[in-house]
Amino acid sequence: MAELTYREAVGHAIAQEMERDPTVYFIGEDVAAAGGVFKTTEGLLDRFGPARVRDTPISEQAIIGAVMGAAMNGLRPIAELMFSDFFAVCWDLVANQIAKTRYMTNGQVALPLVIRTANGGGVRFGAQHSQSIEAWAMAIPGLKVVVPSTPVDMVGLFAAAVRDDDPVIVVEPKVLYATKGEVPDDEVVDRLGAAKVVRDGSDVTVCALGAMVPKAVAAAERLDDEGISVEVVDVRSLVPLDTTTILGSVGRTGRLVTVEENPRLCGWGAELSSIVAEEGFFDLDGPIVRITTPHIPLPAADALEDLAIPSVDRVVDGVRSATG
Amino acid sequence: MSETTTRAGGMETVADQAVRLDMYRMMQEARLFERRAHDLFLEGLVKGTSHLALGQEAVAAGFSAAMAPNDLVFCTYRGHVHTLLRGAPMGPLMAELLGRANGVCGGKGGSMHLTHVPSGAMGSYAIVGAHMPIAAGAAWAAKERGTGQVVVCFFGDGTTNIGTFHEALNMAVVWSLPVVFVCENNLYMEYTPIGQVTAVEHPAADRASAYGLEGIVVDGNDPDEVHAVALRTIERARSGAGPSLVEAKTYRHGGHSRADPAKYRPEDEVQAWLARDPLPTYRERLAAGGVDASVLDGIEAEALAAVDRATEEAKAGAAPDPSLLETELWSDGGAAWRS
Numbered sequence: 001m002a003e004l005t006y007r008e009a010v011g012h013a014i015a016q017e018m019e020r021d022p023t024v025y026f027i028g029e030d031v032a033a034a035g036g037v038f039k040t041t042e043g044l045l046d047r048f049g050p051a052r053v054r055d056t057p058i059s060e061q062a063i064i065g066a067v068m069g070a071a072m073n074g075l076r077p078i079a080e081l082m083f084s085d086f087f088a089v090c091w092d093l094v095a096n097q098i099a100k101t102r103y104m105t106n107g108q109v110a111l112p113l114v115i116r117t118a119n120g121g122g123v124r125f126g127a128q129h130s131q132s133i134e135a136w137a138m139a140i141p142g143l144k145v146v147v148p149s150t151p152v153d154m155v156g157l158f159a160a161a162v163r164d165d166d167p168v169i170v171v172e173p174k175v176l177y178a179t180k181g182e183v184p185d186d187e188v189v190d191r192l193g194a195a196k197v198v199r200d201g202s203d204v205t206v207c208a209l210g211a212m213v214p215k216a217v218a219a220a221e222r223l224d225d226e227g228i229s230v231e232v233v234d235v236r237s238l239v240p241l242d243t244t245t246i247l248g249s250v251g252r253t254g255r256l257v258t259v260e261e262n263p264r265l266c267g268w269g270a271e272l273s274s275i276v277a278e279e280g281f282f283d284l285d286g287p288i289v290r291i292t293t294p295h296i297p298l299p300a301a302d303a304l305e306d307l308a309i310p311s312v313d314r315v316v317d318g319v320r321s322a323t324g
Numbered sequence: 325m326s327e328t329t330t331r332a333g334g335m336e337t338v339a340d341q342a343v344r345l346d347m348y349r350m351m352q353e354a355r356l357f358e359r360r361a362h363d364l365f366l367e368g369l370v371k372g373t374s375h376l377a378l379g380q381e382a383v384a385a386g387f388s389a390a391m392a393p394n395d396l397v398f399c400t401y402r403g404h405v406h407t408l409l410r411g412a413p414m415g416p417l418m419a420e421l422l423g424r425a426n427g428v429c430g431g432k433g434g435s436m437h438l439t440h441v442p443s444g445a446m447g448s449y450a451i452v453g454a455h456m457p458i459a460a461g462a463a464w465a466a467k468e469r470g471t472g473q474v475v476v477c478f479f480g481d482g483t484t485n486i487g488t489f490h491e492a493l494n495m496a497v498v499w500s501l502p503v504v505f506v507c508e509n510n511l512y513m514e515y516t517p518i519g520q521v522t523a524v525e526h527p528a529a530d531r532a533s534a535y536g537l538e539g540i541v542v543d544g545n546d547p548d549e550v551h552a553v554a555l556r557t558i559e560r561a562r563s564g565a566g567p568s569l570v571e572a573k574t575y576r577h578g579g580h581s582r583a584d585p586a587k588y589r590p591e592d593e594v595q596a597w598l599a600r601d602p603l604p605t606y607r608e609r610l611a612a613g614g615v616d617a618s619v620l621d622g623i624e625a626e627a628l629a630a631v632d633r634a635t636e637e638a639k640a641g642a643a644p645d646p647s648l649l650e651t652e653l654w655s656d657g658g659a660a661w662r663s
Binding site for chain 1: 431433440441451455456457458459461462463465468475487488651655657659663
């Protein structure tokens with residue numbers, strides 16, 4: 001067992017899979033010689049060589065097209081999109097090509113590929129390098145989407161993504177890159193589509209994702225002092241979505257609060273609220289509460305960005321309103 | 325024409341007779357398949373839309389005759405012909421146009437997404453330019469895995485003005501990938517003359533120098549010329565020398581799609597190109613070269629019989645079963661979004 005930063009866990013995860021399977025290749029902008037702009041992929045070039053760890057031009061459409069074509073012809077490629085905002089540059093390749101091709105060809109084409117990307121705010125980069133795109137990806141049939149919130153989940157969910165025969169988007173909250181956690185020395189392989197109850201509680205279920213998970217846990221600990229027992233569910237996987245764990249938790253607590261970093265409209269919490277309203281309505285003891293970023297692009301100034309992204313205080317207030 | 329742009333005509337050797345007869349067969353099958361698709365559309369059996377390659381058959385035939393069995397083809401929504409000539413079975417192709425369960429994609433793809441992986445027909449892509457980087461990616465995998473495959477990527481003149489054209493060509497050259505990009509310049513991007521919206525005369529070839537490539541223009545209505553260029557560029561790719569960009573000049577006999585009567589084209593231009601229809605002109609050339617008329621008649625009769633059989637096979641197919649609606653989104657065969 002070693003303590004790794006989330007940043008180190010990214011490189012560890014890629015290396016684990018490249019070591020295991022010679023058909024795993026990794027490409028992206030500045031990922032090889034420079035080791036990634038977030039220093040997540042340092043050392044991979046030396047370890048696996050310039051054919052398997054490759055710098056690309058600033059050509060997001062070519063990067064995503066290349067991993068799609070390579071996946072059609074025998075590789076299991078990984079692409080890095082440096083910032084998740086750049087999905088907007090190559091959305092045709094992601095949403096029209098990668099997502100639809102298996103279905104359109106009635107299963108003739110498998111696309112075992114992974115796109116990993118630095119996502120979300122909290123680092124004062126402004127509106128075009130800070131947004132949370134998980135809801136975009138979740139809305140497209142044919143894409144699997146996971147969001148690891150800890151180093152060990154980064155390794156385990158990434159391994160599951162690489163080994164999956166479908167396209168998987170691995171969303172890395174960039175504000176978590178410096179956080180630390182224990183990662184076993186042995187191979188770590190998790191599975192897609194499994195939420196995790198990270199804190200038991202009995203009064204209210206708080207579903208959180210990515211960088212919102214540690215905030216939800218911090219809020220839960222504070223609320224403990226007020227006598228409110230909070231169960232925190234790390235959703236981890238948006239597609240497939242572990243509705244069993246979520247509905248089960250709401251069944252026990254009778255209340256649901258979602259904590260989303262994405263803007264308000266059509267966030268994953270809205271889908272989750274819809275599912276709980278349809279399938280868990282009679283378990284509910286009160287209205288569902290959604291905590292999100294307002295429906296705005298993220299501002300750069302720290303004073304404003306901190307107001308926009310859900311804080312521990314806002315989670316505490318949201319849970320109080322749900323339970324009050 | 326820029327100084328780096330060369331015409332391929334006259335520079336190549338003529339293929340042997342068996343290959344030439346095979347190209348004639350392919351062009352006949354392609355022509356009759358497209359005509360039948362048109363007829364079936366008018367009968368209401370082909371739904372939606374269709375983009376026919378009538379008049380452009382020599383490009384696909386010339387390249388298909390130069391490809392090895394495990395080579396791969398990527399094409400566009402005007403891709404019936406490229407998919408057929410790569411070797412996809414004609415009946416299931418026709419059935420796909422009719423939305424039947426026995427179609428190559430089980431009815432889920434349709435005219436614009438014909439795909440038949442077992443023959444190396446890796447898909448028809450209906451967003452202009454999208455398949456260029458995908459084709460490059462398939463070539464990248466071929467190179468890394470050492471399969472010896474070459475990827476041929478067909479696209480239209482309109483594609484040369486979209487970003488993926490540039491991104492894919494640049495990356496393919498930098499990575500020295502075994503891919504041949506083939507622009508079928510039929511002079512119109514949908515309804516608009518390509519020259520009216522493009523900065524250079526030859527939309528593909530004049531840009532080749534930007535990627536350090538030779539600018540190659542070939543008569544896309546001459547299967548012998550196309551075949552010679554195909555052999556040269558495919559061999560270059562297979563030898564490890566990297567990609568090529570070929571511009572084949574040709575002409576659509578019909579409109580952009582089923583909805584387009586193509587009234588915007590000058591009549592004298594249409595007539596001039598119809599006079600250069602690759603099928604009768606190639607038949608004349610073969611006959612002048614000593615091929616007996618009965619041989620050519622036989623090829624035509626066999627092609628028609630094949631299209632008739634394919635039509636019957638397609639019409640006999642059932643509609644896709646409702647149980648197939650939510651299948652094959654994922655590799656487990658299903659479409660579940662929850663676990």
